[in-house]
Amino acid sequence: MQGLIKQIKGREILDSRGNPTIEVDVITIEGVLGRAAVPSGASTGENEALELRDKEPKRYLGKGVTKAIQNAEGEILTQLQGLSVFNQKQIDHSMISLDGTENKSRLGANAMLGVSLACSRAAAATLNIPLYQYLGGIQGSRSLPTPLFNIINGGAHADSGIDIQEFMIVPHGAHSFREAVRFGAEVYYQLKGLLAEKDFVTAVGDEGGFAPRLDTSEEAIQFIIQAIEAAGHRPGIDISIALDPAASEFFDGGYYHFEGKKLQSKEMVEYYKNLASIYPIVSIEDGLDEQDWDGWSLLTQQLGEQLQLVGDDIFVTNSRFLKKGIQEHVANAILIKPNQIGTLTETLDTIQEAQKAGYGIVMSHRSADTEDSFISDLAVATNSGQIKAGSVARSERLSKYNQLIRIEEQLS
Numbered sequence: 129m130q131g132l133i134k135q136i137k138g139r140e141i142l143d144s145r146g147n148p149t150i151e152v153d154v155i156t157i158e159g160v161l162g163r164a165a166v167p168s169g170a171s172t173g174e175n176e177a178l179e180l181r182d183k184e185p186k187r188y189l190g191k192g193v194t195k196a197i198q199n200a201e202g203e204i205l206t207q208l209q210g211l212s213v214f215n216q217k218q219i220d221h222s223m224i225s226l227d228g229t230e231n232k233s234r235l236g237a238n239a240m241l242g243v244s245l246a247c248s249r250a251a252a253a254t255l256n257i258p259l260y261q262y263l264g265g266i267q268g269s270r271s272l273p274t275p276l277f278n279i280i281n282g283g284a285h286a287d288s289g290i291d292i293q294e295f296m297i298v299p300h301g302a303h304s305f306r307e308a309v310r311f312g313a314e315v316y317y318q319l320k321g322l323l324a325e326k327d328f329v330t331a332v333g334d335e336g337g338f339a340p341r342l343d344t345s346e347e348a349i350q351f352i353i354q355a356i357e358a359a360g361h362r363p364g365i366d367i368s369i370a371l372d373p374a375a376s377e378f379f380d381g382g383y384y385h386f387e388g389k390k391l392q393s394k395e396m397v398e399y400y401k402n403l404a405s406i407y408p409i410v411s412i413e414d415g416l417d418e419q420d421w422d423g424w425s426l427l428t429q430q431l432g433e434q435l436q437l438v439g440d441d442i443f444v445t446n447s448r449f450l451k452k453g454i455q456e457h458v459a460n461a462i463l464i465k466p467n468q469i470g471t472l473t474e475t476l477d478t479i480q481e482a483q484k485a486g487y488g489i490v491m492s493h494r495s496a497d498t499e500d501s502f503i504s505d506l507a508v509a510t511n512s513g514q515i516k517a518g519s520v521a522r523s524e525r526l527s528k529y530n531q532l533i534r535i536e537e538q539l540s
């Protein structure tokens with residue numbers, strides 16, 4: 129039998145915030161290597177699988193992942209040694225039962241996901257085929273996703289003081305992925321000029337979008353509209369806007385503390401409704417808090433016909449929460465972050481569940497990411513339709529977009 133797991137090696141590498149994160153090598157008896165690195169969030173959902181970090185911070189770095197590495201190289205290797213990398217389900221389910229906890233807190237979702245993804249890379253390498261082709265099989269790998277470029281950063285991702293975390297542009301009028309990237313870059317550079325003209329700083333936040341000290345989110349949207357026009361594109365026709373308020377971050381004591389006001393769910397819904405009636409907004413992610421299911425129902429009733437409403441913190445890539453959402457008519461799309469759930473098999477199950485229910489899929493990076501571009505291949509393999517991986521000007525973000533440019537070339 130081909131592809132039997134012989135060795136697992138973990139190492140600490142740095143993520144884009146300069147913190148340690150885990151990279152895993154899986155080596156088969158034929159000496160084939162599969163490698164994967166795991167990203168890390170800042171605005172994490174309460175119900176995410178646990179990222180295992182050491183108790184003590186390092187002298188100059190954030191908390192390390194040496195315990196997660198020990199688990200991958202020790203207990204996980206003992207459990208998986210001799211299994212074939214082609215048995216992805218078996219690999220993932222045996223790690224889940226070995227861990228034995230609801231949220232993967234014993235072995236660490238970071239250790240488990242690193243191993244899980246590295247196994248699939250080793251399988252693709254054994255067959256000598258691209259990862260997207262291995263993951264997608266004959267049915268998959270047909271369409272390139274539309275990118276959502278995050279060009280203004282707020283919330284937990286920057287010190288801009290803007291309450292909404294992500295202002296993204298959606299170049300749905302582009303005819304190819306390559307052209308979409310060009311649209312993104314054109315708007316990004318126009319936006320830089322417009323901000324500089326008004327004496328705003330053009331330093332960037334965690335995901336590579338600008339982080340100007342603006343008073344309101346509406347001001348950020350107006351800058352983006354101007355930048356789209358300055359780049360020669362038509363707002364709402366060639367390029368629209370997507371938002372990720374990441375509202376769990378400003379929800380406290382039953383209220384949304386938003387732009388100096390203390391708002392109830394229904395007032396937030398009114399705010400979004402008004403915003404969407406003025407500007408070409410096509411998608412809002414995490415418009416409300418992860419526990420505010422009633423608010424989410426109202427949001428979906430009021431805006432679900434007209435907008436994509438994406439659940440990130442509320443679903444945490446977990447089919448259990450997604451099923452509840454489908455039953456209760458909450459949201460109409462899901463954000464997919466493999467490290468929120470911790471294995472490839474569970475990620476694929478959640479995607480399938482969402483697709484069956486007609487929910488949209490947005491494949492996603494994390495705010496602290498690495499040069500690993502696994503999610504690009506996964507987006508194509510599952511025909512996710514959309515991907516968000518930050519701006520067009522930091523390499524850990526570009527690794528995803530550039531990989532998609534290569535895949536597009538191969539598929540055409």
Ligand SMILES: C=C(OP(=O)(O)O)C(=O)O
Pocket residue numbers: 168169170171172173372374440463492493494495496
């Ligand atoms: C990518 C996101 O941020 P983080 O990785 O900080 O959760 C998000 O909230 O969608």
Ligand SMILES: [Mg+2]
Pocket residue numbers: 372374413414440441463
């Ligand atoms: Mg989000």
